[in-house]
Amino acid sequence: MRILNHxxxxxxxxxNPITIxxxxxxxxxxxxxxxxxAILASGKSVFRYTRKHRQPRGVYCxxxxxxxxxxxxxxxxxxxxxxxxxxxGMIIETQHGLGKWSDQ
Amino acid sequence: MEKxxxxxxxxxxxxxxxxxxxxxxxGKVTLLDENDRPGGQLFKQIHKxxxxxxHKAGVRGIDIGNLLLQQVEEGKARVLLGSxxxxxxxxxxxxxxxxxxxxxxxxxxxxxxxxxxxNPLAFPGSTLPGVMGAGAAQTLINIQRxxxxxxxxxxxxxxxxxxVSYQLLQAGAKVLAILEAAPEIxxxxxxxxxxxxxxxxxxTGYTIKYLQGNERVEEAVAVGLDANWKYIAGTEKHFExxxxxxxxxxxxxxxxxxxxxxxxxxxxxxxxxxxxHDQNLETSISGIYVAGxxxxxxxxxxxxxxxxxxGVACSESLGLITGDEASIKKKKIWNxxxxxxxxxxxxxxxxxxVVQMGGxxxxxxxx
Numbered sequence: 261m262r263i264l265n266h267x268x269x270x271x272x273x274x275x276n277p278i279t280i281x282x283x284x285x286x287x288x289x290x291x292x293x294x295x296x297x298a299i300l301a302s303g304k305s306v307f308r309y310t311r312k313h314r315q316p317r318g319v320y321c322x323x324x325x326x327x328x329x330x331x332x333x334x335x336x337x338x339x340x341x342x343x344x345x346x347x348x349g350m351i352i353e354t355q356h357g358l359g360k361w362s363d364q
Numbered sequence: 365m366e367k368x369x370x371x372x373x374x375x376x377x378x379x380x381x382x383x384x385x386x387x388x389x390x391g392k393v394t395l396l397d398e399n400d401r402p403g404g405q406l407f408k409q410i411h412k413x414x415x416x417x418x419h420k421a422g423v424r425g426i427d428i429g430n431l432l433l434q435q436v437e438e439g440k441a442r443v444l445l446g447s448x449x450x451x452x453x454x455x456x457x458x459x460x461x462x463x464x465x466x467x468x469x470x471x472x473x474x475x476x477x478x479x480x481x482x483n484p485l486a487f488p489g490s491t492l493p494g495v496m497g498a499g500a501a502q503t504l505i506n507i508q509r510x511x512x513x514x515x516x517x518x519x520x521x522x523x524x525x526x527x528v529s530y531q532l533l534q535a536g537a538k539v540l541a542i543l544e545a546a547p548e549i550x551x552x553x554x555x556x557x558x559x560x561x562x563x564x565x566x567x568t569g570y571t572i573k574y575l576q577g578n579e580r581v582e583e584a585v586a587v588g589l590d591a592n593w594k595y596i597a598g599t600e601k602h603f604e605x606x607x608x609x610x611x612x613x614x615x616x617x618x619x620x621x622x623x624x625x626x627x628x629x630x631x632x633x634x635x636x637x638x639x640x641h642d643q644n645l646e647t648s649i650s651g652i653y654v655a656g657x658x659x660x661x662x663x664x665x666x667x668x669x670x671x672x673x674x675g676v677a678c679s680e681s682l683g684l685i686t687g688d689e690a691s692i693k694k695k696k697i698w699n700x701x702x703x704x705x706x707x708x709x710x711x712x713x714x715x716x717x718v719v720q721m722g723g724x725x726x727x728x729x730x731x
Contacts, residue, residue, distance in 0.1 A: 263510065319512065320484075321482065321500050322497070323481070
């Protein structure tokens with residue numbers, strides 16, 4: 261959920277959203293924000309499933325240290341979505357296990 | 365190899381303050397940060413700071429951050445963002461990666477101001493999506509402007525837990541409870557009072573027992589603790605929440621200091637293993653300094669003072685300012701640091717710092 265009005269930060273006045281694709285679904289994002297923010301704003305909370313037990317994982321530290329939020333981005337697995345910024349047309353997939361490189 | 369006088373690793377409150385001081389004295393500074401924007405945690409601190417006017421009381425963290433950034437830009441520091449430092453070699457080479465490429469920078473002085481990271485807490489269900497650090501929630505709401513849930517529970521009532529709980533309310537979320545395992549609230553009463561007035565209930569002597577949920581947190585179960593920190597049967601409380609924030613302290617990010625071979629001390633009051641340093645915040649390795657939370661967990665106000673102190677010490681050592689100028693400046697900074705380390709909350713940190721510095725008593729010796 262986006263915070264449109266904030267008592268201290270004011271109104272969110274960002275315009276001209278870009279589009280990224282997450283698991284075949286197109287979602288709205290803003291330049292300068294992280295992939296994780298755009299995904300959380302869209303209401304999705306599972307970013308990957310673990311290798312052995314297939315357990316769901318999401319954003320934990322949001323500063324690029326814990327690697328819980330890694331996903332496959334434009335064919336590259338294990339991208340830390342909480343520190344990687346969005347680009348128009350990015351293709352993002354929920355990661356299963358350690359993921360696969362798209363050229364493999 | 366590119367050369368600089370002072371390489372500062374980490375562009376948070378300590379690193380920026382250090383840069384500003386060295387630049388003011390005419391030195392050449394290179395600031396490195398692994399993030400794509402500088403400022404460290406300052407830009408998520410939308411609350412007003414405490415303390416005296418010298419400590420920027422009444423000013424919001426974001427405004428302090430903008431001011432420091434402006435000064436760094438005016439002083440023409442070289443700022444390398446998206447640059448992850450992975451090693452320090454021969455005591456004077458900073459090796460880093462930027463956009464997949466390796467670089468090395470030669471520096472006369474190296475300042476490690478890498479800050480801290482949040483401590484995790486393991487319990488059944490703690491890996492479910494919807495469980496996150498309190499700082500993570502703060503980053504999401506105040507920087508990214510995204511609320512990661514609607515109904516929150518906060519574990520830990522130190523200042524981070526209290527401030528983030530209040531900021532969650534400001535962002536439009538509900539905070540159903542703040543749990544504190546200890547018998548009393550950990551942070552400042554003024555923060556706790558604001559939350560109480562807003563109707564947020566505190567549960568002291570309570571911890572989290574487990575979480576329920578399929579693909580995300582759906583329910584949190586808290587339980588009362590006895591004097592030996594054991595669960596008291598029958599005291600369980602159930603909360604319907606979608607997000608659980610953990611604020612159970614921070615640990616200094618000391619990897620680079622360990623790699624350099626700095627001497628360490630184990631001081632729980634400062635967050636665990638911390639590099640030993642002298643009154644100039646120089647580590648056991650000559651030419652390598654530390655500033656901010658890496659020296660022990662405190663607040664942005666102390667991090668900024670430490671940054672300036674290291675800036676003065678580096679400037680003196682590089683011959684940019686005289687020893688007399690430096691000692692006047694250092695004395696003032698130490699006095700301000702000691703003010704921050706006084707009172708019921710600060711006293712313990714003061715005593716811990718004396719141990720860390722091998723008996724150095726701060727301002728008293730300089731007077």
